[in-house]
Amino acid sequence: MLSCPALFVAGPASGQGKTTVVAALARLHTRQGHKVRVFKCGPDFLDPQIHAIASAAPCYNVDLWMCGEADAAWRLGQAAADADLILVEGVMGLYDGNPSAAELATRLGIPILAVIDGSAMATSFGAIAYGLKHYRSGTQLNAAFANRVGSAYHAELLEKSLPRDIAWYGHLPRDADAALPERHLGLLPAAEIEDLARRIDRMADLLATTAAAALPPPISFAPASAPSISPLLAGKNIAIARDAAFCFLYPANLDCLVALGANLTYFSPLKDETLPECDAVWLPGGYPELHAETLADNRRLWASLAAHVECGKPLLAECGGMMALFDTLVDIEGSSHAVGGLLPGQVTMQKRFAALGLQEIELPEGILRGHTFHYSKAQTTVPALAQAKRPDGRPGESVYRLKRMTASYIHLYFPSNPEAAARLFLA
Template sequence: MPRCPALFVAAPASGQGKTTVTAALARLHARQGRTVRLFKCGPDFLDPQIHQFASGQPCHTLDLGMCGAADAAWRLAAAAETADLILIEGVMGLFDGQPSGADIARQFGVPVMAVINARAMAQTFGALAHGLATFQPDLPFSGVLANHVGGTGHIELLRASLPPGLRFYGAIPRDAEAALPERHLGLLQAGEITDLGQRLDRIADHLAATGAAELPPLVEFPATPAPVVPPLLSGRTIAIAHDAAYGFLYPANLDTLHALGARLEFFSPLAGDALPACDAVWLPGGYPELYATELATRRELWTALSTHVTAGRPVLAECGGMMSLFTQLRDQSGHVHTLGNLLPGEVVMQPRLSALGTQTVTLPEGDFRGHTFHYSKASTSLTPIAQATPFSTRRHGQAGEAIYRQQRLTASYLHLYFPSNPVATARLFLP
């Protein structure tokens, strides 16, 4: 049974700084020569990019709903075999969602450290920590880290407010120069933050003086073999768009394609790359709306993609990838752009979130789990071949995402999690 020091970094809510703290902890230990493996709870493409930069290792998703307990178990066991430290970042608040981050920490026995934004807070810090620690008595809650603190007097007030038995991991001062920049979907992508290393180093230096810098306790992760994936895509090449406009890729999805035997050929539409010689194409999600002016000039690429589809070859276009293929894309400023023009209809950016949550869908190729998260709405004359079903019925009546198909082009706002059905994934990329 593999054993490895592990810590679950949680918070009472979003916006407390747990992503920054998790990444900076990884940076701190990586600087000391340790191999750090990071995981992110819940569907997310942005935080894992930051974590991969900090640790130099791919950051995988843990989600008991979308990914499943078996998927989480074998990934954690595999990481424990080679890592010196495992860090798991929670999602939203510790108990938010069903299943929640707390459910993952409890299932795998990983001690929880909660990051609390202590700005404008004194003794209430202790009350909040007490509530997090005792709300679910069987949770392996360890202690708290205070973020955005003032001087030493503020730190002592926070420390003294904690009830007996709760560990005070320390405090991080307010540091505007270390804050990670954001936009409408969350943090900027790692490649867009030119001084990301310096920002993480600043927080890592702050953490070096706290108890959070110490290795957490060893956690035993039951030995769990990886699933066997048949090489159904052996000898086939999949071209994958990958740049600032199309950056939303689960490392687990790429691993699944490799396990299926596919050869992956990455190209950058933004850089003006031609469509590589390939058997299938994957246009993942991202921010095509931010780069629509540049992408609209890539006529050779879109013509080649149209020829590819006309020839009956597969394309998977997810969220931003699908947005790129409609007749029109209307950006946040109201400007209209024509990119791929392979699907009839229009996509319009919205001022508020349009859809969020994990969903399941049954396609002709098989059943998939995935998630949706977007600020745009699409209108089209196409008839969906399938409609996804949200995991939760508490999304205020939110409907599942439509999946469209023209020849072998499959398009949807839904981001599929390929490990949920590797065989069906192979069928998506076969003629």
């Protein structure tokens, strides 16, 4: 067995400050010379970008349904072999979702630190912490941390409210200068927060004098080997869009493609007028709606991509990647933009999210899992190749195919079926 200090940071709901506390802890220990590995529970692209900056290492996702318990176990085991601290950030509230963050923490055997926004409460802080610990037997919630605290006296009230079986780990004050900015899909991408390093350092400084700053007790992790993956993409060159418009990439997906034998190159649809030399293209998700005018003006790039598809080469377009392929993209202000022109129809931004949740899709290449989260609706005359299902069996997103172009709102998790993922990139 491997041994490494580890902490699972969760909360009663979204917006409590979990990402803030995890990033601050990661930076604090990294500055002290510790090797920190951070993981994010559930599907998420934005929080892991923050944690990668804070810890100076990639942040991987772990999820019992989308990724699978075996995937989580070997990634945690691999981290425990050479890390000084493992941090796992929960998703939404501790018991939200099925399976929940609480179940993941229990399966992994990692003690839980509850982060609770204490800004509008006093003694109720203890009641919430007590409820999180005892709502379901076996939940290893050992400590609580208060966020957005108004004063030292306020912190004292919160600390005194805790039951004896939940330790007080300290608090962070209200601090607008350290807060992480947001937009409609969550936090801003790390690359767009110009002073991100300063904000994280400021939070780390504030955490340095709290009990949370100490390394938690080590726990045991079972050593596990990486899954065996056949090099189905050996010698294949895959061009991946990567810029401010297309920035939703799981590090595990990139690792999976490399393990499959692919050579990865990157290009920017915002700047590059032609595709790099490649056998297949991947347009991941992101924010094409925020860059629609620039994308619409890059006609040479879309012509290059159309020629790629016309000659039978594979193209995978996910969520924002698919949105950019439509004839027309209508942004949140109602302005229309003639974008890619590879998918007939129109995609229109909404003021509220249109879909959210885990998805499983059965394609001719095999079954893959992933998730969806978008604020737009698409209309097209292209018939659906297949329709995804949610974990409870309800219908999910449609998948469209023209020649070897596969497009959907689903963000696929390639390690859920590496062989099927590989076939999406084969002519």
